[in-house]
Amino acid sequence: MKNKFIVLIIFSACIILLSFANNASDHSISKKDIELKIPKGFPKPIYDFKNNKISPEGFILGRKLFYDPILSKDSSTSCQSCHQRVAAFAHIDHTLSHGIDGKIGTRNVPAIQNMIWKDTYMADGGVNNMEVQPINPLTNPIEMNESLAHIIFKLKQKKEYVALFKKAYKDTIINSERLLKSLAQFTGLMISANSRYDKYLSGKDTFSIQEKSGLQLFRAKCSGCHKEPLFTDNSYRNNGLMADSSLNDIGRGRITKIEGDNFKFKVPSLRNIEMTFPYMHDGRYRKLKDVLNHYSSTISHNKTTDEDVTKIGSLSDKERKDIIAFLLTLTDKEFLNDKRFVDPNRK
Amino acid sequence: MLSITFYHYVDSLVLNLDSTTYKNSFGQAYTVSNFKYYISNIHLKQADGTEYISHDYFLINEEEEKSKKIVLTHIPKGNYTSISYMIGVDSLHNCSGAQSGALDETNGMFWAWNTGYIFLKLEGKSSFSKSPGNIFEYHIGGYKSPANSIRTVLLKLEQPLLIENTKTEAMKIKVNVAEILKTPTNIDFTKMSSVTDTRNASIIADNYKDMFIIEK
Numbered sequence: 001m002k003n004k005f006i007v008l009i010i011f012s013a014c015i016i017l018l019s020f021a022n023n024a025s026d027h028s029i030s031k032k033d034i035e036l037k038i039p040k041g042f043p044k045p046i047y048d049f050k051n052n053k054i055s056p057e058g059f060i061l062g063r064k065l066f067y068d069p070i071l072s073k074d075s076s077t078s079c080q081s082c083h084q085r086v087a088a089f090a091h092i093d094h095t096l097s098h099g100i101d102g103k104i105g106t107r108n109v110p111a112i113q114n115m116i117w118k119d120t121y122m123a124d125g126g127v128n129n130m131e132v133q134p135i136n137p138l139t140n141p142i143e144m145n146e147s148l149a150h151i152i153f154k155l156k157q158k159k160e161y162v163a164l165f166k167k168a169y170k171d172t173i174i175n176s177e178r179l180l181k182s183l184a185q186f187t188g189l190m191i192s193a194n195s196r197y198d199k200y201l202s203g204k205d206t207f208s209i210q211e212k213s214g215l216q217l218f219r220a221k222c223s224g225c226h227k228e229p230l231f232t233d234n235s236y237r238n239n240g241l242m243a244d245s246s247l248n249d250i251g252r253g254r255i256t257k258i259e260g261d262n263f264k265f266k267v268p269s270l271r272n273i274e275m276t277f278p279y280m281h282d283g284r285y286r287k288l289k290d291v292l293n294h295y296s297s298t299i300s301h302n303k304t305t306d307e308d309v310t311k312i313g314s315l316s317d318k319e320r321k322d323i324i325a326f327l328l329t330l331t332d333k334e335f336l337n338d339k340r341f342v343d344p345n346r347k
Numbered sequence: 348m349l350s351i352t353f354y355h356y357v358d359s360l361v362l363n364l365d366s367t368t369y370k371n372s373f374g375q376a377y378t379v380s381n382f383k384y385y386i387s388n389i390h391l392k393q394a395d396g397t398e399y400i401s402h403d404y405f406l407i408n409e410e411e412e413k414s415k416k417i418v419l420t421h422i423p424k425g426n427y428t429s430i431s432y433m434i435g436v437d438s439l440h441n442c443s444g445a446q447s448g449a450l451d452e453t454n455g456m457f458w459a460w461n462t463g464y465i466f467l468k469l470e471g472k473s474s475f476s477k478s479p480g481n482i483f484e485y486h487i488g489g490y491k492s493p494a495n496s497i498r499t500v501l502l503k504l505e506q507p508l509l510i511e512n513t514k515t516e517a518m519k520i521k522v523n524v525a526e527i528l529k530t531p532t533n534i535d536f537t538k539m540s541s542v543t544d545t546r547n548a549s550i551i552a553d554n555y556k557d558m559f560i561i562e563k
Contacts, residue, residue, distance in 0.1 A: 051444070128462040131444030135452060135459040149453040176453050180445035255461050257494065257546055 027344045029056040034185075039193030040202065041229050045116035047130045047188060052181045054189070057168040060344070062186030064164060065179065067343045071151055072144035076100050079137070079183075082109045085341055088272035088332075089113065089190065095283030099143035106247050108283035110268060111276045113192040113335065119234050123265045123281045126255045131184045148176045155179070192271045192335040193229070200329065207329065214326025217319055221295075224308035225267045231330070236264035237306040240299030244282055251281070263304050274331045288327060292320040348515040349391075349508070352416045353407050354562065355382065358525045364409060369525065372533040377473035377483065382409040382524060383456065384467035385449070386417070387440075388433040388499075391508070393425045404436065404449040406456065418515075427508040430518070431501040434556065435466030438497070441490040461544065463488050466496060467555065469527050476540035483536055485527065487552050489545030496545070496552035500559050519562040526558035527551060
């Protein structure tokens, strides 16, 4: 009887310990988790965290905010509503972004990855610093439709946030600077550099004949804009899409007011492209084969169509398939499954 | 120490929000509902060229009495003969990400979609405006050429300003809001009732750069 009792106690203790261990391993963030590691071959980041020192507590606050619909006017929409982790933080299978009240935006949701290497943000490059980018979706009437001041007001009423801000900043001030900097700590660490392509380059993986041929073709035809290792040169280009008259989106021209910039959009990275469908700034293509078909045969030649695009020329069936096979090697499973970025509300 | 107080006028009349009616150069009547602007990069210069520079940002808001008096501290002793300052936010601070205090993005002086601070806001009503509700709104900003609306004001001090350690000197600056709408470009409410991005902003900035006068 006594023995049975002891076994029972030990058994219950184990269960309790296990559940603690599970919780801890699920969402805990250590000092090591927030170390900024620049992947081999990547350039120096543009956003350097110099005025926003990353801490586990700041990252945890940023993550909590990213997944919290409290940031939207009617508490319906969080950042992750449109930026889903499994899609490299793009919006799976949505052509144009959705917002509150079922409203539809004018552009396709971009992935959030390797943000600290971008010189500007948004498809038109209108935002000049990573920290102030979220103000756009937060305040846009067809996205989250909330004011920064009211978000701060709401956060101050929540005991949980009062505690999280205090942990992160060591005092009781809750303001928009801290809100935005915490979000930047979370999104800035979303770095994708462990795809099969990266492993192939460092000799840790092999490519099939088709993938090798695809890489060669890619370097000959596509790398003028999609420059390795980030797969973008951060420039604005008109890639020859016929403008959608219902959207009338002139892209970069709206920002610079220069006619020669009309219909140019920021070259997106191709990392994790398998997961970020649909494609193009307005999400008009659902499949990679549609994209390849566009560059091969449906380019619309107008005043600002890019030379690097017009010179691609016709691609054979085999060439298209090879390029797609290569593009699929850019999927980074480690990034997509990185436990640091998982919704902290998930049990 | 030096305190600088800004007094807002429309030509010879005191600025009163939403009440007093003023007239622009075309004789079009209007009222003002909102008037705010940034003052930054204040330099005080002595005759020998030595300078005191303040790196603080001040948001002057007609609606908030307290905001109209700013205080500069740690000014070295000396005899200062001129003051200059920027109307707006310098290019570095337009690119510095999230900020607090006067530059907190919640102050409503920030463009999110085309990053940059609004340097000056003047809003009001005129029956001549064709905008909805007969409003007019001038939100002036833009820190990059060719749409750079940063303007610097230089005011010579006829009576040199003697700064000593012991007491606080007071300077009064008169701000003529009417200047926003005239010289060199007279603003006609029927034609230009809304400037809310960098387009046309520099026209208004050129107008208001001479709206400050030291009051003796």
